[in-house]
Amino acid sequence: MRILITAGGTREYIDPVRFISNASSGKMGYALARAALKAGHKVTLITALTSQKPPGAAKLVNVETAAQMFEAVKKHFSRCDCLIMAAAVADYTPVRPAGTKIKKTGKSMTIKLKPTTDILKWAGKHKKVKSKKVKSKRQIVVGFALEDKAIRVRAQKKLKDKNLDMIVANSPAAIGADKSNIQIKIPNSSWVKIQNATKAAIAKKIICLTEKLHLTTFK
Ligand code: CTP
Secondary structure, three states: OEEEEEEOEOOEEEEOOEEEOOOOOOHHHHHHHHHHHHOOOEEEEEEOOOOOOOOOOOEEEEOOOHHHHHHHHHHHHOOOOEEEEOOEOOOEEEOOOOOOOOOOOOOOOOOOEEEOOOHHHHHHHHOOOOOOOOOOOOOEEEEEEEOOOOHHHHHHHHHHHOOOOEEEEEOHHHOOOOEEEEEEEOOOOOOEEEEEEEHHHHHHHHHHHHHHHHHHOOO
16 A cells, blocks of 8 residues: 555744644654555655654655645645544644744733644545446545543544544543553444554554555455
8 A cells, every 4th residue: 555644743833933732752653654664555654843763665754834734645645545644733823923033022922823724634525435437446544533531432523524434542641652542443343442552563453454444445
């Protein structure tokens, strides 16, 4: 397969030197890229800034902001068999980032934010689906859901609302950690629970499940 993976937390600039971001380490996305390469797939890794070592054999696309990540996904999506959105994309970005460094005034300040595009939702809407007329392969779209309560209910809602082929649910404890507890849901199959596993082991399982989904394309 040609697998497109996103990783890391985006940066939304307030001024040229300050930004809003999140605690994502990029570990899950990079582990997925390594697992996919190991399984013999072609990998394009769209990555926000992280301290992870890039897997040599992957095509690397560096981005910073949610808008840049969206542009990069749009550019590469049509050529991939599978997209895995492991990146922690900012949901909001400053409406008017300052062109020069903001000076302090000693008074309180308000930063107005606007929503970013939900890249995963865009991909779920635009993916190629299996059709009898056109002999094209369907595209598999995999998302993550970071939830601190009602994990399964909320993750399943994202799976449906974003028209995904698989959702990987985890909790905030997963951020930056080497090991994680996750639950995976594929439409019409039961939940798969993986506990206290390394991100490398989780990545291997996710790639294996995408391979199974890809095979159903040809049936
Ligand atoms: N995602 C995305 N584009 C965004 C925000 C999120 O593609 N602008 C993707 C993430 O990469 C992840 C999935 O959506 O695969 C779920 O992200 P999450 O933060 O759990 O949920 P949200 O959909 O952003 O919703 P909420 O913050 O309300 O939980």
